[in-house]
Each structure stands twice: as C-alpha cells, then as structure tokens.
Amino acid sequence: MNFFITIFILIICYFLFFKKENRIRKINSKIPGPKGLPIIGNLHEFKKDPQIQFQNWYEKYGTIYSVRMGNIDSVVLTGYPIIRKAFVDNSNAFAPRFQRWSRMKLNGCKNLIGSNDELHTTLKKIVLSEMTPTRIKRMENHIVWECEKLCKVLDKHCESGLPFSLNMYCKLFSLNIIMRFLFGIDYSYENQDNQHIINIIIEFFFYGGNAIVSDFIPIIRPFYKENKFFQLYPVVCGHINQLIENYKLEKGKKPCGVDQEVSAGSGASSPHISDDGDGDNETIMGKLLEEFNNGSIGWDSLVSTCVDVFLGGTDTTSNSIIFSLIALANNPDRQDKLYDQIKNNLQMPKNELVVRHSIHRSSIPYLSLVIKEIYRLYPVSLLGLPHITTEDVEIGGYTIAKGTQIIQNIFASHKCEKTFPSPNSFIPERFIETGCNNMFGGGPTNLVHFGTGVRDCIGKSLADCEFYTLLATLINRYEFINPSTSEPLNDIGIFGVAYQPPDNQFFIKRRI
Template sequence: MEPTTFLYTFLLTTFLIYTALLLLRKRRTATLPPGPTGLPLVGSLPFLDPSLHTYFADLSKKHGPIFSLQLGSKLAVVISSSSLAHAVLREHDNTFANRDVPETGRLFSYGGNDIVWTPNGPTWRMLRRICVHEMLSPQSLDAVSSIRQQEIRSTVRHIHASSGNPVDIGAEMFLNVMNIVTNTMWGGTLEGDKERESVGKDFKEVVANIIDLLGRPNVSDFFPALARFDLQGIQSKMALLRDRVDNIFERMIEKKSCDEGKRTKDLLEFMLRMEREGGDSKTPFTMSHVKALLMDMFTGGTDTTAATIEWAMAELLNKPDILKKLQDELGQIVGKDKLVDESHLPKLHFLSLVIKETLRLHPPLPLLIPHCPSSPCTIDGYLIPEGTKVFINVWAIQRDPSNWTDPLEFKPERYLQQGLQRDFSGKDFDYFPFGSGRRICAGIAMAERMVGYLLATIVHSFDWKLPEGKDVDLSEKFGIVMNKAIPLVAIPTPRLSKNVLYN
C-alpha cells in the first residue's frame, strides 16, 4: 500500500472511530427526567394544582417515578418511588443534603441560621448535635416531663368542662402543644400563669400565621431575580411576623439575663449558656442561632404534632372497632382509676401501631422539605442539575400498592406481620414519615412522646362521638403541613371511674 493511501485510510478510520465514540458518548450522556411540557417563561406554574402531593402523584403515573417540570426559572424534580428515594436520601445523601431555601424561610430563620435551612457543613453539624444530643436527648426530655404532664392534665380539665358539647380536637391539641413547647423553651423564665398566658397567646397567633405563609406559593421562589420586588407582599408579611417573634425572644432573653443566678431547666437557659461559651472551637454559636432554633421549635413542633393527633382521632372515629381495641389496651395497662402517665407509653404497643399507621397515611410534611443537590448528580440514568428543587413525595410512596397491601385502609395491625416492623429511623424507604438520611427530622424523640402521651390521654379519659348527622371527613388541606380540610369536631364524655381525676 502506498504511503499516501495508507495515510488517507488511517485518517478516515480515525475519523470514523472518533465520530462513533462521540455519538456513543452523547447517547450515554444523562438527560433530564421526562415531564410535562410547560409554557415559555412560566413553565408548568399555571397548571399546578393546590394539592401538590396528589397532583405530583398523578403526574408520576404518566411520566414515571422520577419526572421534572419547570416552575418559572426553577427546575423541579419529583421522586415518587421507594427505590429512587433510597438513591437520593441514602446513596447520594451527601450530594442532596442541602435545601432549596424559600425567601420566607430565609426571613423567619434569621438568614437561614436554623437547623432546617442551614447548608450541610460544620455549622449544620453543630446545630444538629445541639438539638439531638443536648436539647432533645432522652435525658433532656425526661428533665421537663413534669411540664408535659402539667399541660396535658390542664387540657383534660378543659375538655371535661366541655363534656357533652362539641370540641374542635385539632384546635385543642394545637393550644396544648403550644403551651408545652412554650414552657419547655422558657417556662422557668416566666412567673405566674398570667405571664405564661400572655406570652402563649402572642405566640399562638404568630406561629399559625408563619406556618400559613411558609406554605403559600411565592413568585419570588419561582423567579429569584424578582425576589427583591416582593410582588405578593409575602416577604414583608413574614418580616413583620419575625419581628413580633423577635420582640418576644428579646424579652425572654433579657429576663433570663437579669436572673442569671437563678438556675432553671428550660432550653433557653441551655442555649444562652452555649452562646456565652461561643459554641465549639471551629464553629461559633451566635444569638442568631439561638433565636433561629427557638423558631424551629415553635414552628416545627406545634402544627405537625396537633395535625397528627387530629388525623389519628379522625381515623379512630371512622373505625370504632380499632378505637375500642385501643381503649381496651389503655384499660389493661393504665386502668380507669388513674390518668395516663408517660411511664405507661412503652407498654402501650397497640397505641404505637395506631400512631405508625396514622403517619403512613398522613405524613405531616407530605413532600418533606425539598432537597437541593450541591453538584450535578445522575439518578436512574437522568441528570439532576445542581440547584434543582427536589421533592420526595413520601405521601405517594407510603400509599404505593407495590409497597403496601390495601394501601388506603387504616390497618394498625399490618405492622405485626413478618417483615413489616417499621420505625421512624428512615432506614425503610417505603416508610419514612420524618424523612431519612442526615437531614432526617431532629425532633422525632419529642414528637413520639408528645403524640403518644396526648393521644393516649384523650382516648383513655373520654369517649368520643360525632355530632348528630355528621360523618368523619378525611379530606386533606395541602400546605407545608398536611391538615384536615374540615376540622374534626367531636363530643367528649368522661369515662374514668372517678370525677376527681378530672380536677
């Protein structure tokens, strides 16, 4: 073969191989997940249903367990299967450990200085350690058990005074949980029932409004370039609420400083001591962190707990046989001549099954808190770009018929079956109502105690029936916290053996 012919053959072969490799590489390059076609500029925003969890569940039936949609200038990806949730929250946990911080979240958390919105890193690890190992450890929770007992027995007295009349169960539970959280945070700082009532009243109103604003769709989040204009006024409203809360925080901190020599067991005292000591050697713990964690406790621990108890009561009233079984267990373990105490909770096994099943059907945060990858990542062959808003539809996963038999039925006994012994650790990706991975909810231990103690108490202390002509309504109202669309109203009747127990 002549040198010129050989050269041409070599160059042609090289070109063909190079072209083939390019085509093969292009074919292997990950693409975005499939999804609905949106409109120019606004994407799928005009088509969003207010009930995002069911809207996303319907889209997943059409586009698959991972799909994408454009929400303004923000790309969103929705995960709706247990295997892909495992990939995001376990296999690529470090990549997806950040949050897509909404403008309202940034405002109410003092610039994102709380455990929810702080990026993964040394500061977040310090906050997590403070919450899980110090503030919400079993020892810390035991130290304030008398506060929970006092407030729950106060609620029993209040419900007893309404015997024979309709009671809004969700509202009653919200007030109780708010009082528990308030007194746990700074109960030792307040002097007398009048001051506690005044501070509690301020907080009840503000927290309800904060949770409402956090759940509202905000143009600033879909078009970050427009955030400074606050077109809907949502950020300005949140700023006003944050300032109201900040005034209360300042009052409590000032009062605590004036009583520096007085030792108390509340969590504000613990955090102020941490702030004075400056955190650890690598990460400072500032006053902004103190206030942001206080805000987390109030917004994260009130509505979620109250909503869970209300859902549990709705399901129990809808299934009288299950309600009777729970009351029978309470009768055996507690007896009708005394009130429920926290020490009874570990023995109330059927109660724990009822709570698990309630959280399966009605997870407090149906889409969890959206994650945000810190770098591009491939999931199931699809590219998830850095900065994407990633929703995990735990509501859909926990109702998936491929994971659960009779998925829409309230069946607490299902967890007695071999292989279905679920817990709240997030290790089973067909059941993770509190999330999973490093960003799993930090308040699980407190939530377990409060939900168990309150639910056991109102079921044991009273018989409940619906007002004449009313049926249980299980429709949902979507928000950052999943509440009932129609509040549960029921009529209590005392069932304990002695009237003095209610006093």
C-alpha cells in the first residue's frame, strides 16, 4: 500500500511541479542533449563511472549540450576553447558556484569552495595570502624535508625486496605538506594510526562524488536517509576542531621546536610542530583566526574552509603522484628516459638527494611533459565543481539561461581524439610542440585540469611545486617496477569528488 501511495504522490508532484515548463527549460530547450524521463531527468543514465557517459554525450551532441539531473537543468561544456569562452571571457556570468542541497546541508556553503560573493572573496584572499609563489618558495624546505622522510621509508622497502603499495605513503606526504601550511605540524610515517584519517578522506571523496539523488529531486528529501557522506563530514570537522584548539593552545606558549608534540585527536597519532626556519610562523590557520577575531568571517566559515584545504590538499596532488608512478612503471622506456635526463642534466652534490623545484625546474624539460600528460590522462576532478549562470548568456551559438547548473567536462576535454591523438595512451612527447612553460594547463596545452577562470584551483602553485619535487626525487633515487611480467598495472581509477587511483603493488629498486 505504501508503495502505491508513494507512486501516486510522485505522479501528482510531476504534474504540479515538473510538467510545467519553466523559463530556464524553455530557453535551454534549443541546446542539444539527451531526452530525460519525468522527475528523474537523465539520472538513470549515470552509471558507476558517470564521466564515461558525459564523454559519450559529448561525442554525440558536441561541445555544448544540456542534461537534466532530476529537476536541475544543466549545461555541459567540453574542450578548452568553449570552457575559456565561458569562464574567462564571460567570467561574471559563470563564476559563482551552484550550491547543491547536500553541500548546503553540510556547512551552509559558507566554506571556501562552496561560497559566493563577498564571503568567497574574503576566504580566497586569506588562503591565497599563504599560497603565493614567494611563500611556497620559502616553504620549500618543508617539501624537501618531507621528501627525505619518505625516502627513508622507501629505502626500508627496497631492502626487503618485497612488492608493496605506495598509496598511503603518497597521501601522507601530501597531508603533511598541507598540514604545515594550515597548522605548522606534520605526522609520522611510522605510526599506523595515521591511516585512519587518510581512509576517512578517501571515503569522503568517494561518497561525495556519487550522485546524491536528493540534490536533484527535492520531493524525496523528507524521506532521504543520510549516506556516509553526511556521516563522515562531522568526523573530519571534529578532527579539525581539535587541531584548531591545539594550535590556539600552542600559540599561547613559547614557540615549539620540531620535536615537541601536540595531540592530533580523532584517532590519529601525535603530529610534530614544525619550524619554518626563517622566523616566520604564519600559517593559514593564523590568518583565519585573525579574520575571525576581526569579525570578517564566522566560526563555521573558518572550520569548513580548513576542512576544504585539509581535504583538497591531501587527496589531489597525492593522487596525481600515484597515477604518475603507475604510468611510468607501465612504460619503463619513458621512465628510463626521464631518469636519464635527470641524471645527465643535474649537477647535484652526492649528499643531496632531493631535486629542488626552485633550482632545477628548467633543467628537466621532459619531467614537465610527463606531469602534463599525467594531468591529461588522470585529471583529479573529472567533471569539475558545478557553477551557475547569473544571467542569460550566449556561448557557442546557444543561449544558456540564468540559473542553469554548468558542468566542466574535464575528462572528455582531455580524451578528445581531435585534440589529443591516441588519447588513451601515455605519450608525454605530445606536448613538445606546445612548450613546457605552462604547467597549469589552458592555452596551447588544451588542459583544464585545474579549472579555468577566477574560480580555478587555489592551490595550483603548491601542487606544481610539490608534484615536481617529489616525482623528480623518486625517479632519481628509485626504479619503479611492475611485479607482473604479463599484465600492466591497473590504472583505472574510481570516480569521486577526486579521482581515486587504484591500489597497486610495486617493486622498487635503489638507483643511488
């Protein structure tokens, strides 16, 4: 009986709220795209890997097409030229975030990623003040130190001669880098408890990337049972709140040395307080607290922005590093080519193990090609973060209505056969003609992995430095070998807010 009552209610709601064509749908109706079903739109066509369906639609309908996600009218943009036209040439109309119901439920969209207008401007200014190229260069010693710590762990695995997974180590590497920018602390590689918070991050990105049906079908929200995405967010917030309290406590004391510890909370082992070494103890947390005390932001914005930086900084660059090691192990000829260029082009003292981004970047042009090819093949954000149009705007011969959700089809943009011949193959050399100086994508590279326009990735300069330094150091020091002589390592990731790399086993062999 309850089933029939539910069906009856859905039918009534369809005729009351969905059947009547609204202004957005009327304007967007001239944009090509797949036909949707009543109430659910095209949601039934999203499978395990929705990026594949978006790619198929691009191949059928072109660079601009419309889809309906429940009652949310959406337009999908594919390819650097059309994405630039929208997010650079018409930035005022396309810049704001589309604030989905699930994100509003989490934090009211008062965070850095989800906010709009003056709040976003304020939060972005705070975070960027600690992410400038000058600041990143001054923090390079921390990245070098983190590389040295990771190499000590990998050296032990070399001695064992057994294959092992690198995923957790790479994620902890990136976690420590972002924790220094946030709080001035880092975690130990030796304590297994640190895997707890990393596993939470991985799960959060996985569940957050899956379609939350109530985002798009409002009538089911009263009956919606919260999934793990909603359950994990308070756990992360609790961890961050504990770190904030520790930070405030330590700032009230005499500055700590690198060996002094504070409690991590939420199941993680104790992190170490780091010293910049240049007398500058500023952190993103310090800037956020200053603005909070000045009344510029609220406490919920402070915490949720810390969560953004904490999650995004951990599970983005680390994924790119893991994918790069998989690709190089599957293509040993290109791994050898990269190693030969590092060995022949760098004049490093014997006791210096880490390749420094600030010193050696221009000396290893092939590494720049490899990194860009990794960003192309394995973009961390497959479909970007949704935006919303603030006015009717014409793009590519079509008018997109005000209030439309806009999706950047990054995966399909990077897999376009016309732009990138043999798009599923790992070919770093494809970028030689475009030059190596544009690491961030766009322009002649046709890459959009960091997004485009005023809401592109805020941490791209740090990602560039971190990725370059660690990958160059690892390839200079180790050979990464596929244990199987018959099958390549699996390079098919898992869809989520961030594209998750598979967990492979590697043999690694010391070069030095």
